[in-house]
Structures are given as structure tokens and as C-alpha cells.
Amino acid sequence: MIKLDISKELQGPMGTMTLRLNLNIESGQFITLYGPSGVGKTSVLRMISGLMQPDFGQICVEEQTWFDTKTKVNFSPQKRKVGYVFQDYALFPHMTVLENLNFAKAKNQNNDSTSDLMEIMELEQLQNRKPSTLSGGQKQRVALARALVQKPKILLLDEPLAALDSAIRHKLQGYLKKVHQEFKLTTILVSHDVGEIVNLTDYVYQLEEGKILKQGTPEAIFIDQSLSGKFKFIGEVLKIQQEEIISVVTVRIHTDVVKVVVQHEEASNLTIGDKVLVLSKAFNPLLYKIEA
Numbered sequence: 664m665i666k667l668d669i670s671k672e673l674q675g676p677m678g679t680m681t682l683r684l685n686l687n688i689e690s691g692q693f694i695t696l697y698g699p700s701g702v703g704k705t706s707v708l709r710m711i712s713g714l715m716q717p718d719f720g721q722i723c724v725e726e727q728t729w730f731d732t733k734t735k736v737n738f739s740p741q742k743r744k745v746g747y748v749f750q751d752y753a754l755f756p757h758m759t760v761l762e763n764l765n766f767a768k769a770k771n772q773n774n775d776s777t778s779d780l781m782e783i784m785e786l787e788q789l790q791n792r793k794p795s796t797l798s799g800g801q802k803q804r805v806a807l808a809r810a811l812v813q814k815p816k817i818l819l820l821d822e823p824l825a826a827l828d829s830a831i832r833h834k835l836q837g838y839l840k841k842v843h844q845e846f847k848l849t850t851i852l853v854s855h856d857v858g859e860i861v862n863l864t865d866y867v868y869q870l871e872e873g874k875i876l877k878q879g880t881p882e883a884i885f886i887d888q889s890l891s892g893k894f895k896f897i898g899e900v901l902k903i904q905q906e907e908i909i910s911v912v913t914v915r916i917h918t919d920v921v922k923v924v925v926q927h928e929e930a931s932n933l934t935i936g937d938k939v940l941v942l943s944k945a946f947n948p949l950l951y952k953i954e955a
């Protein structure tokens with residue numbers, strides 16, 4: 664469990680703003696901080712990682728106090744078991760992939776952790792390459808592996824896929840899901856990408872002006888209640904075809920694939936891999952018993 668009860672005065676876009684949060688995040692959850700630019704999402708990650716200090720409050724992780732203004736506890740970033748991945752990779756350009764990972768390793772750590780991570784993140788072929796010779800997606804896989812070298816308890820992801828194109832983004836989401844589960848992490852993602860949030864996360868905190876405006880499952884936050892139809896299924900966009908008058912979007916719902924006819928304008932907001940809601944409002948369905 665991560666317990667955050669923090670307050671920090673920030674210079675918001677409209678003047679001084681107090682970031683005031685009281686959250687309990689269950690261990691093993693994958694949560695999102697969502698909201699417009701400047702509401703304090705990155706500041707929350709920085710305060711958890713120890714890069715920014717709250718003015719008041721407490722940060723406790725699994726019964727251990729990392730920060731407390733009352734008792735004057737303030738663990739250094741090195742002492743906090745946190746992996747941090749940013750949008751811009753922040754790899755050392757003069758080091759190879761392997762050297763970047765080894766640099767992040769604690770002195771007493773053996774090489775097994777690095778080689779396991781290389782395997783999981785499929786980096787073995789790239790281990791002797793320098794970052795400048797890698798694609799954005801490859802660099803972000805290295806950054807993710809590097810964040811995990813010291814076996815953190817918490818993974819902080821600050822829009823890690825925002826600079827990548829949608830196909831790569833979708834592939835990288837698979838890696839994020841995999842490491843979150845395999846490393847039994849508690850993961851906090853900052854993202855503006857609703858498809859990504861629905862795909863990856865269990866719970867969303869929507870922030871506004873440093874406070875929680877709304878919280879709930881991604882479905883509860885993003886699926887407009889007024890849209891509630893008779894049937895709602897979450898699917899993934901596989902293909903978008905522009906026809907003369909309309910567009911046809913192919914959507915996978917679990918193991919089924921359906922085609923949905925939409926206006927060009929609606930289709931233009933979609934990309935392959937987006938999570939979408941397929942709903943129907945006004946028809947009475949047929950029911951067939953499936954014989955065992």
C-alpha cells in the first residue's frame with residue numbers, strides 16, 4: 664500500500680496553486696493520474712521519487728515511512744525503491760545499452776538481474792548499441808529495463824509512450840503490462856491517452872488544479888454515463904477503412920471481430936490499437952442457447 668497525504672504549493676498556470684492529495688494505492692495496482700497540463704501530475708511522481716519535497720505531509724510505502732514532515736523523515740531518491748521512466752528516455756548517450764543498464768545496478772548486485780531484464784525486454788540483440796542508433800520504441804524499452812534494474816517496488820511512468828507512433832505505442836503497452844505483472848509492481852502512470860489508460864490501468868485519479876476531481880475505474884471515468892445503452896463492450900480498433908460516404912472500423916471484442924459503421928469525423932479521432940466502447944441503444948437482441 665502506498666499512502667500519500669501531501670500538500671505542496673506550486674506555481675500553476677493561473678498563479679499559485681496548492682497541490683493537495685490524500686490517496687491510498689493498493690500494492691499491485693496499476694493506476695493513472697489524468698488531467699490537463701499543469702494540474703500537478705508530474706509533481707506527484709517527483710514527490711514520490713524524492714526529487715521534490717512536499718511542504719507538509721507523509722508518504723508511506725508498505726508500512727515504511729519515506730517522508731514525513733512531522734518526524735522529519737526524508738529518504739533520499741536512492742533509498743526509495745522507485746523506478747522512473749520519462750517521455751524523453753534520458754539514456755546516457757555515450758554508453759551502450761548494456762552499460763546503461765549496468766550503470767543503474769547497485770554495487771552489490773550480480774549480473775543476473777540485468778540479463779533477465781534484457782531477455783524480458785528483448786534487448787539482447789541491441790546490448791552493444793549506443794542510444795543514438797536505436798528507434799524511439801527501442802530506447803524506451805532500454806529506459807524501462809533500466810528503471811527496473813534495482814527491482815523497485817513502485818514504477819513511475821511519466822507519459823512514457825507519448826513520443827511514439829501508435830503501432831509502437833501499442834507494442835510498448837504490452838511490455839508495460841508484462842513488467843507490471845512479472846515484477847509485482849505498483850505502477851503509477853501519467854497519461855493523456857484514454858486508450859492506453861483503459862488498456863493498462865485499474866484505477867484513475869483525475870486531477871484538476873492540484874486536487875482530485877474524479878476517481879474510479881477507467882470505464883467509470885471515460886465512458887460517458889449518458890451513453891449508457893443496452894449493450895456495452897470494450898473493444899480494440901484493428902482497422903479503419905475510409906469508404907466513399909462512411910468509414911468502417913473493425914473492432915476486436917474479446918475473441919470476436921465486428922465491423923462498425925461510423926462517420927468519417929468519428930473515425931478520424933481513432934487510431935489502430937485504441938480501446939473503444941461499442942454500444943447499442945435501441946434494439947432488442949436475439950438470444951440463442953449455445954449447446955455444450
Ligand SMILES: Nc1ncnc2c1ncn2[C@@H]1O[C@H](COP(=O)(O)OP(=O)(O)OP(=O)(O)O)[C@@H](O)[C@H]1O
Nearest residue numbers: 672673674675676699700701702703704705706707
Ligand atoms: N518546484 C516547483 N515549485 C513551484 N512550482 C512548480 C515546481 N515544479 C513545477 N511547478 C509548477 O507546478 C505546476 C504543475 O506542474 P506539473 O509538471 O506537476 O504538471 P502536470 O500536470 O504534470 O503537467 P503536464 O501534463 O504539462 O506535464 C506547473 O505550473 C509548474 O510550473
